[in-house]
Amino acid sequence: MEQLNGWFTDLLSNNAIFTANTLGFYWDGLVTTVQLVFLSLLIGVILAVPLAIGRGSKRRWIKLPIYAYTYVFRGTPLLIQLYLVYYGVVFFDGIQDSIFWVVFKEAFFPALIAFTLNTAAYTTEIFHGAIKNTAKGEIEAARAYGMSRKLMMRRIILPSAFRRALPAYGNEVIFMLHASAVASVVTIMDLTGAAYYVYARFYAPFDAFIFVALIYLCLTFSIMFLFRRLEKRLLAHLRPRGA
Amino acid sequence: MIDLQGYGPRLLEGAMVTIELAVLSLILAVILGLLTASAKLSRNRLIHGIGTLYTTLVRGVPDLVLMMLLFYGGQIGINMLTDQLYYAFDIDIFININAFVAGVITIGLIFGAYMGETFRGAFQAVEEGQMEAARAYGMSPLLAFRRVRFPLMMRHALPGIGNNWMVLLKTTALVSIIGLTDMVRVAAEATKATHEPFLFMIPVAMIYLLIATLSEWGFAKLTKRYNTGFGESSEWNN
Numbered sequence: 001m002e003q004l005n006g007w008f009t010d011l012l013s014n015n016a017i018f019t020a021n022t023l024g025f026y027w028d029g030l031v032t033t034v035q036l037v038f039l040s041l042l043i044g045v046i047l048a049v050p051l052a053i054g055r056g057s058k059r060r061w062i063k064l065p066i067y068a069y070t071y072v073f074r075g076t077p078l079l080i081q082l083y084l085v086y087y088g089v090v091f092f093d094g095i096q097d098s099i100f101w102v103v104f105k106e107a108f109f110p111a112l113i114a115f116t117l118n119t120a121a122y123t124t125e126i127f128h129g130a131i132k133n134t135a136k137g138e139i140e141a142a143r144a145y146g147m148s149r150k151l152m153m154r155r156i157i158l159p160s161a162f163r164r165a166l167p168a169y170g171n172e173v174i175f176m177l178h179a180s181a182v183a184s185v186v187t188i189m190d191l192t193g194a195a196y197y198v199y200a201r202f203y204a205p206f207d208a209f210i211f212v213a214l215i216y217l218c219l220t221f222s223i224m225f226l227f228r229r230l231e232k233r234l235l236a237h238l239r240p241r242g243a
Numbered sequence: 244m245i246d247l248q249g250y251g252p253r254l255l256e257g258a259m260v261t262i263e264l265a266v267l268s269l270i271l272a273v274i275l276g277l278l279t280a281s282a283k284l285s286r287n288r289l290i291h292g293i294g295t296l297y298t299t300l301v302r303g304v305p306d307l308v309l310m311m312l313l314f315y316g317g318q319i320g321i322n323m324l325t326d327q328l329y330y331a332f333d334i335d336i337f338i339n340i341n342a343f344v345a346g347v348i349t350i351g352l353i354f355g356a357y358m359g360e361t362f363r364g365a366f367q368a369v370e371e372g373q374m375e376a377a378r379a380y381g382m383s384p385l386l387a388f389r390r391v392r393f394p395l396m397m398r399h400a401l402p403g404i405g406n407n408w409m410v411l412l413k414t415t416a417l418v419s420i421i422g423l424t425d426m427v428r429v430a431a432e433a434t435k436a437t438h439e440p441f442l443f444m445i446p447v448a449m450i451y452l453l454i455a456t457l458s459e460w461g462f463a464k465l466t467k468r469y470n471t472g473f474g475e476s477s478e479w480n481n
Contacts, residue, residue, distance in 0.1 A: 075409075075455040076448040077416035083431060084448075087440035178305035185420055192308055205316035213304040213312065220303040 017207050022198050029194030030215060036108070036190065037180050040115035041173060047120040052127035053153065066124065073121035079182050081118055086110040086186045107186045115183075119176050126172060130165035131157055163234045170227035174220055191215060250433040250443065257426030258450050264346055264425065265415050265454075269408060271351025276358025283363050294359065301356035307417050309353060314345040314421045342423035346415070354411050361403030366392070368399040398469040405462040409455055416451075426450065 055066045073081065089110050090096065104110065134157050142152040184193035195212035199205050282294030301309065318340050328334045369392055377387035419428035430443040437443075 072448070072452065075452045077413040077427070077451060079416040079419070079427060080430075080444055080448050080451070083427075083434065084440055084444045087434050087438075087444075091441070181305035181307040182417070182420070184307075192305065192311075195308065196311065199311070199315060205312060205319060209308055209312035209316060213308050216305055216308060217300070217303040 017198065017202050017204050018211070022194075022201075025189070025194040025197060026191065026212070026215065029189055029191040029212075032108075032188060032193075033177070033180055033183075033190040034219075036112060036115060036183060036188075037173075037177050040112055040119055040180075041176055043112075043116045044119035044123050047116070048123035048127055049158075051120065051124040052131060055124055055128040056131055070121040070124050073118055074125065078114065078118050078179050079185065082111060082114040082182060082186060085114040085117075089113075107183075107188045111183045111186060111188055115176065115180065118179070119172065122172050122175075123169065126165050126168045127161060129168075130161035133164065134160055164238075166227065166231050166234060170223065170231075173223055173227070177216070177219055177223065248433070248437060248439075248442070250429060253429045254426055254433075254443070254446065257424060257429040258447075260343070260423065261415050261425045261427075261450075262454070264343065264350070264418060264423070265408075265412050267347045268350035268354065268415070269411060271347060272354035272358045272407070272411065273404075275351060275355025276362050279355060279359025280362035280366055283359065284366060298356040298359050301353055306349075306353055306414050307420065310346070310349045310417055310421055313349045313352070314340070314342065317345060317348075342418065342421055345421065346418035346423050350411060350414055350418075353414070354407055357407050357410075358404070361400050361407060362396070365396045365398075365400035365403070369395045394469065398473065401462065401466050401469055405459070405466075408458060408462075412451065412454060412458070 051066050051069075054062045055070070057063050086107060089104050138156055138160060139152065142156040147155065180190060181192040183190045184196060187193075189197070191212050195208045199208035202208070279294050279297060282290045283298070285291050285294070321338050321340065325336050325338060328336065373391055373395060374387060377391040382390065415425060416427045419425050419431060422428075426447050430447045433443045434440045
């Protein structure tokens with residue numbers, strides 16, 4: 001530990017760019033990025049479950065609006081959605097006088113709204129696909145047990161669909177982490193924002209951006225590892241039986 | 244054309260930049276993807292390792308960070324290189340990376356990795372028997388690739404290429420951040436000047452949707468073409 005500490009102090013003292021100060025920037029950026037991504041994914045999932053069920057409804061007035069929503073949000077760049085929310089939020093009458101302005105004044109909440117709407121659209125489609133692909137036999141068995149549609153959805157279809165959606169959802173989580181880099185455009189000091197600041201201050205693009213790329217790589221690998229573990233546990237029944 | 248407070252024509256020019264950028268980077272990505280797929284299927288461990296490193300690194304880092312690294316770092320890197328050339332060989336050249344070239348190179352590099360994965364899977368899906376038959380006919384390796392492996396591979400690769408193209412199209416919006424005047428940047432500038440975000444952002448979003456819808460239709464046609472002989476669905480494959 002002593003040695004490691006000494007090595008670390010040495011490294012920092014011989015280094016003009018990665019001082020405790022700039023490392024602090026990166027740390028704050030990491031916290032902001034993780035908060036932004038985690039919150040938007042969480043709210044996105046909560047929104048996506050009812051939307052995915054509605055997306056598979058037979059009633060057109062439920063199905064079509066949801067389809068239109070996912071089509072628009074999956075067909076346009078996140079950056080456009082972010083700009084629309086960020087610059088458009090002031091057009092809601094009276095928002096600047098209301099108590100909400102305290103939070104909307106900061107760029108964090110418009111970004112959170114844009115990210116949430118975006119990930120909810122993708123997640124809806126992922127869940128919808130998984131629900132649609134539920135094995136016929138499972139549904140028939142549920143019906144044979146005399147389950148109502150609601151009960152069947154809750155006990156059979158959703159648990160089965162969520163498990164099968166896991167790999168695709170893992171990709172969406174990584175996609176969201178990477179997409180969150182655009183938050184730096186609307187003045188948010190996330191990881192990319194911190195890297196840009198360090199680059200601009202020291203004119204050192206390689207140090208600033210490669211360092212942040214490594215942090216993103218670590219985050220990506222941790223997410224991948226987590227989902228692998230989850231898949232192993234939750235999808236054990238779908239694995240081919242070992243010899 | 245709709246005037247949009249005088250920004251209409253510029254927005255249209257921006258749209259052309261977006262399309263050019265997307266198409267050029269797609270071409271670069273396909274070339275890189277084919278190379279990467281061959282590298283990852285190679286028996287040579289070094290080449291295989293390089294291919295794997297490339298796809299892992301690119302897919303683990305956000306597009307925007309890579310773009311900034313290549314755009315801001317690329318100029319400095321090239322300047323260092325030309326400086327070295329000047330000191331060593333007295334060759335005086337100056338290369339200026341403009342935002343468009345940087346954009347094409349970065350987006351091509353990023354999606355080359357994704358395309359590589361798509362092509363690798365598709366190449367593996369081609370039955371060896373088909374290639375053996377081609378060899379038995381005395382086709383040269385190049386001819387066998389062109390007439391047998393490539394068309395068969397495309398059937399499996401098309402859905403992946405279609406997906407990648409859709410994502411690539413949306414990624415082009417990021418070049419507005421590093422200073423290329425595509426339609427997103429025009430819209431962002433117009434928004435800042437006039438404080439009317441909806442007037443400019445919604446048409447841009449519509450153009451993206453239009454391109455996406457058109458290309459979806461185009462890919463459906465292509466899929467049909469490459470599915471000739473395999474029936475309507477891919478039942479045969481199971």
